[in-house]
Amino acid sequence: MSLRSRILLGTVLIILSCSISIGLFSWHFANRAILQDMRVSIGVSLLHLAQTHADDIRQRRESSLWGALNGLAANQRGAEYAFVMDAAGSIVAHTDIGKVGTMSGLAPVDLVAAQGSEAGFIEQDQRRVFYQAVSEKAAEAKGEEFLFGERDNARRAVGWVVLALSKRDIERIPQRIFAAIFMIVLANLAVFSALAWLFSGRIAAPLRELARAIRYLNEKGVTGTASRLKVDSSDELGLVARAFNKMADDLYGAWRRIEDQNQTLEIKVEERTRKLKEAQAMLAQAEKLSAVGQLAAGVAHEINNPLGIILGFSQSLLRRIESRDGMAMPLQSIEREALRCKSLVENLLIFSRTQNADKKEVVELNSMLGSAVLLLKSQTKIKNVDIVLQLCPESVNVEANRTQVQQILINLGSNAIDAMPKGGTLTIRTLLSKARPGFAEVQVQDTGEGISADARSHIFEPFFTTKEVGKGTGLGLSLVYEIVQKHKGGIEFDSVLGQGTTFVVYLPIVRAAQAGD
Ligand SMILES: Nc1ncnc2c1ncn2[C@@H]1O[C@H](COP(=O)(O)OP(=O)(O)OP(=O)(O)O)[C@@H](O)[C@H]1O
Ligand SMILES: [Mg+2]
Known part of the structure; x- marks a missing residue:
C-alpha cells in the first residue's frame, strides 16, 4: 500500500x-x-x-x-x-x-x-x-x-x-441532533480526507523523487545530473534532498579522484612497460653488437692483409696493361670488388674500435658537424638532393668523440640520400631538446620512401639491409646505435611510407663549468 x-x-x-x-x-x-x-x-x-x-x-x-x-x-x-x-x-x-x-x-x-x-x-x-x-x-x-x-x-x-x-x-x-452530528461527521470526513490527500501528496512526491534518484544512481552512476534532486522547500524534506545532493556530489568527487588515479596509474604502467621494452631491446642489441664487434676485429685483421695484396696486384696489373686488353675488364672487376671488401672491412674496424671506448672531449656540436656535412654535400650533388642546414643559434657543448659523432651524421645522411633515388630534400637540424631537457638533438630528415612496418623493428640490427647485394653492409645504423649508446644518448625515428623519415639523435649537453674542466 x-x-x-x-x-x-x-x-x-x-x-x-x-x-x-x-x-x-x-x-x-x-x-x-x-x-x-x-x-x-x-x-x-x-x-x-x-x-x-x-x-x-x-x-x-x-x-x-x-x-x-x-x-x-x-x-x-x-x-x-x-x-x-x-x-x-x-x-x-x-x-x-x-x-x-x-x-x-x-x-x-x-x-x-x-x-x-x-x-x-x-x-x-x-x-x-x-x-x-x-x-x-x-x-x-x-x-x-x-x-x-x-x-x-x-x-x-x-x-x-x-x-x-x-x-x-x-x-x-x-434524532434531529443525531442527523446534524452525522452530517457534521460526513462533512469533516470529506474536508479532512481532501486535506490529507493533498498533504500526503506533498510528502509522497519528494519521497518518490528521492527513490527515483537513488535508482538512477544505482543504474547509471553518479555522473549524470538526473541523479540530483530539485530543492524547493526549507522543511525536513528539503533538508533530506540537500543532504542527498551533497552525498551524490561527494560520490562524484570520489569517483573523479579514483578515475584520475586510474588514469595516472595506467600512464605510469604504460611508461614503465615502454621503458622495460626499450631496456630489453637495448640489451639484446648490445649483446648482438658485442658479438659482432669481437667477430669484426678478428675478421678485419685476417682479411685486411690478403685484401691489400689482391688490391695492390690488381691495381698494378691494371696500370701495366692497355685499356683495350682483354684482361682489363676482369681486372677492373677484381679491383671494384676488392674496394667493396675494403670498405666493409673498414666499417667492421670502426665498429670494433667504437666498442673499445674511444677518447672523448668537450666539443661544440654545430662546428663538429661541419666537416661531415661537407662530405654529404658531395654525395647530394650527384644524387639530385637539396641539402638544408638548420643549426641552432646557441652554442651547444657535448662531450663526444669527434670522429664517431661525424660518423653518425654521415651514416644517417647516406641512408637518407639512398632513400631518395629520385631526389628530394635532406634537412639537418640541431636544437635544444624540448622532449628531453638537458639533451641536444641532431635531426636528419629526408623526403624519401620511408621505412616499411616489417623493417622498423630490425633496422638497428647488424647486417640488416634492404639494399641490393653489394650496395649495403647493413652495419650503418647498428654503428650509429652503438656510438649513441657510448655517448649516453638516445636515438629515435619517425617514418611515413612514401613521405619520408626523420632520425633524431639525442646527445647530453655539457654545462659551461664542466666544459671548462
Ligand atoms: N632514411 C631512411 N629511409 C628509408 N630506409 C632507411 C633509412 N635509413 C635506414 N633505412 C633502412 O634501414 C636499413 C639498414 O640501414 P643501415 O644503414 O644499417 O644499412 P644499409 O644502409 O643498408 O647499409 P650500409 O649502411 O652499410 O650502406 C636500410 O637498408 C634501409 O632499408
Ligand atoms: Mg646505411
Missing part, C-alpha cells in the same frame, strides 16, 4: 473514531439534557394542575379535572393522554372519559416522588409516562412549600397526576 493511501486511511480512521466518540458523547448528553428539561417543565405543569385542582381531586370532580387534563395534554407536544388517579391507583379523571373509574395499571407504591418540581417518569412500550404526586400539602395549597415539596411528599400523596407522551415524538429532537 502506498504511503499516500496509508496517510489517507489513517486520517479517515482518526476522523471517524473522533467524530463517532464525540457524536456519541454529544448524543448522550443532549438526550439527558432534553429529558431533564422535560422533567422540569412537565413537573411544573403537573404540579400546577395539582395545585389548582387540589379540591377537585379530593372531591373527585371528574368533569372539571377533565378540562384541565385536556388543556395539559394539548399544551404538551407528543402528549397521548393524561389522567388523575387516587392513592389506590383508581382513575379519577382521564382525557379518555371511558377510562374513568378503571385501575390505571400504575402501582402508586412504585412511583417514587421526584425532587422538587421535577416529574418522575417510567418507560412503557412506546410511551414515556410522567407523574407527579398530589401531596397533602399540595392539597392544602401552601405555595412555595408545595411547589418545591420534600421527598416524603410521595408517602403522603393523596393522588397522582399522570401525563403519557409518545416516545416517537419525544425522540424526534434527539
